[in-house]
Amino acid sequence: MNTYDVIVVGAGNGGLVAATEVAKAGLKTLLLEKHNLPGGCATSFVRGRFEFEPSLHELCSESSSPKLTSVSDLFRDLGVDVPLVYEDTLFRAIVRGEDGYDVVLKAGKEAFLDSMEAAVPGCRASVEAFLDLIEPIDDAQIDMNENGLNPVKLFKEHGDFLRAASHSADELMAELGVPEDAQHLLNTYWGYLGVPTDELNGLHYLSMLVSYIYGHPSMPKYRSHEISLGLIKAFQSYGGEVRYNSEVTRFLYNGKHECIGVVAGGKVLYAKKIISNVIPNNVFNRSDNRHISPRSRKLANARKMGMSVATVYLGLDCTMEELGVTDYSVFVMKDKEPRTQYNERQNFGFYIVNCLNKVLPDCTPAGTCTLFFTAPFFPGDLPEDLTPETYKKFKNDFAEKHIRDYEQVMAMSIIPHIEEISIATPVTFARYLGTPGGTIYGYASEGWDNIIARTALKDMDYDTKNLYFCGGHYIRGDGYPSGYLTGHMAAEEVIEALKEGK
Numbered sequence: 001m002n003t004y005d006v007i008v009v010g011a012g013n014g015g016l017v018a019a020t021e022v023a024k025a026g027l028k029t030l031l032l033e034k035h036n037l038p039g040g041c042a043t044s045f046v047r048g049r050f051e052f053e054p055s056l057h058e059l060c061s062e063s064s065s066p067k068l069t070s071v072s073d074l075f076r077d078l079g080v081d082v083p084l085v086y087e088d089t090l091f092r093a094i095v096r097g098e099d100g101y102d103v104v105l106k107a108g109k110e111a112f113l114d115s116m117e118a119a120v121p122g123c124r125a126s127v128e129a130f131l132d133l134i135e136p137i138d139d140a141q142i143d144m145n146e147n148g149l150n151p152v153k154l155f156k157e158h159g160d161f162l163r164a165a166s167h168s169a170d171e172l173m174a175e176l177g178v179p180e181d182a183q184h185l186l187n188t189y190w191g192y193l194g195v196p197t198d199e200l201n202g203l204h205y206l207s208m209l210v211s212y213i214y215g216h217p218s219m220p221k222y223r224s225h226e227i228s229l230g231l232i233k234a235f236q237s238y239g240g241e242v243r244y245n246s247e248v249t250r251f252l253y254n255g256k257h258e259c260i261g262v263v264a265g266g267k268v269l270y271a272k273k274i275i276s277n278v279i280p281n282n283v284f285n286r287s288d289n290r291h292i293s294p295r296s297r298k299l300a301n302a303r304k305m306g307m308s309v310a311t312v313y314l315g316l317d318c319t320m321e322e323l324g325v326t327d328y329s330v331f332v333m334k335d336k337e338p339r340t341q342y343n344e345r346q347n348f349g350f351y352i353v354n355c356l357n358k359v360l361p362d363c364t365p366a367g368t369c370t371l372f373f374t375a376p377f378f379p380g381d382l383p384e385d386l387t388p389e390t391y392k393k394f395k396n397d398f399a400e401k402h403i404r405d406y407e408q409v410m411a412m413s414i415i416p417h418i419e420e421i422s423i424a425t426p427v428t429f430a431r432y433l434g435t436p437g438g439t440i441y442g443y444a445s446e447g448w449d450n451i452i453a454r455t456a457l458k459d460m461d462y463d464t465k466n467l468y469f470c471g472g473h474y475i476r477g478d479g480y481p482s483g484y485l486t487g488h489m490a491a492e493e494v495i496e497a498l499k500e501g502k
């Protein structure tokens with residue numbers, strides 16, 4: 001009989017954690033994935049002698065407070081054993097031009113403050129005050145996790161949280177007297193959340209930044225694919241059933257508009273609860289519209305799609321030392337201001353280059369190394385006249401332009417060493433993930449649709465009975481940790497609802 005307690009649709013980061021946790025709770029669980037392997041973004045691919053990491057630049061595996069659930073806590077609880085290698089630097093930030101800079105920022109609070117002070121003398125106290133703002137923010141979050149959202153309690157006990165909650169990252173830093181040059185450096189990571197810091201919610205940005213600084217960025221030894229395999233192994237060890245090559249083409253509802261099942265691979269499958277790792281727009285497009293509330297439909301239509309990227313993966317026939325690489329993660333920016341970087345994104349506004357060998361020296365065969373280029377694409381950025389015939393040239397031009405620029409910025413010779421090259425664009429991500437416009441970040445986490453509003457309005461915004469969501473498109477915004485942690489949130493809700501017979 002095709003009936004389950006829980007069906008999870010999509011084996012991305014969110015779906016994998018959600019499925020593993022509900023299976024661990026003893027619920028009969030089916031995980032459906034359209035591809036022939038788990039992971040979504042968290043995967044790997046092979047070209048010639050190289051196994052490439054397609055997405056992960058750096059994993060933020062710790063939370064800003066030990067009292068908040070971290071990715072490491074989740075993995076431990078689920079029995080997922082994936083050793084992580086921690087980095088001691090955050091990034092090297094290069095801004096071109098005469099008033100630009102070239103700075104390496106260290107991980108760890110004291111080392112970070114020291115490197116900030118060395119780059120912008122006199123900034124230490126204000127930067128520390130900015131970082132310390134995480135304490136009242138975390139306290140409020142811990143209180144809400146334990147006692148629910150209580151506005152009166154928030155007003156009375158968590159004034160700093162409320163005061164900060166409505167401000168952008170730029171406003172918070174300016175208010176705390178962080179000098180402009182230090183603000184620019186602190187803002188380097190804005191691309192990880194896909195919204196320039198004059199619009200990006202300050203608490204959201206600070207939480208991510210502090211987690212990286214205090215917890216140190218990390219990488220799994222065998223690409224993010226290793227984490228996905230670890231999760232699927234744990235899921236199966238708890239009795240969970242996974243079906244690959246099983247795209248869900250229909251979500252099913254009863255007369256009371258309650259979600260009751262799905263159609264995958266032509267088979268009708270029923271469950272008490274459905275958890276979707278798939279973005280609501282795609283769920284609604286696979287549903288009879290009459291069952292989706294006007295609020296949910298309006299919200300899906302009103303939201304702006306988040307950032308996508310184009311990436312270039314290079315397998316090189318020389319070592320990183322021979323190439324002259326000294327850093328794992330290099331942000332190359334045209335201007336100090338995130339808004340200008342965003343506006344100039346088609347013209348080297350910003351891009352990131354990673355050399356995995358710096359963190360994992362033996363991640364490629366002896367005598368070789370890899371480079372991984374990433375540049376942002378926002379909705380509407382792909383050329384309007386792009387056709388299947390011009391696509392290859394578009395991809396190659398993008399790759400060549402960025403490799404040549406990086407050669408010039410770093411005074412190194414890359415092109416003669418290319419043994420393998422693979423290029424992905426928003427078109428690739430749209431095809432692989434199935435997301436609208438190839439967004440890799442779900443919905444843009446900006447303005448009215450920021451993390452605070454999403455959290456506060458969650459129960460009203462996600463109002464279809466028995467249908468739960470998780471992943472980068474859900475309330476915590478994008479990224480590996482958000483995927484995993486929202487999978488945990490969805491699982492907790494489902495387990496509790498089923499326990500209470502709801």
Ligand SMILES: Cc1cc2nc3c(=O)[nH]c(=O)nc-3n(C[C@H](O)[C@H](O)[C@H](O)COP(=O)(O)OP(=O)(O)OC[C@H]3O[C@@H](n4cnc5c(N)ncnc54)[C@H](O)[C@@H]3O)c2cc1C
Pocket residue numbers: 009010011012013014015032033034035038039040041042054055056057058059060246247248249277278309311374429432433434440441470471472473478479480481483484
């Ligand atoms: C190039 C790149 C670089 C990135 N760098 C970082 C980084 O350094 N740090 C970081 O934290 N984050 C990074 N991210 C973002 C991060 O990868 C994503 O936010 C996160 O992985 C999204 O997880 P998710 O749970 O939403 O699942 P997704 O990865 O979106 O997976 C969804 C899954 O659902 C499946 N699916 C879709 N439709 C269906 C259907 N109808 N039926 C069945 N299955 C379906 C898909 O095949 C996929 O397996 C990066 C992403 C990319 C692409």
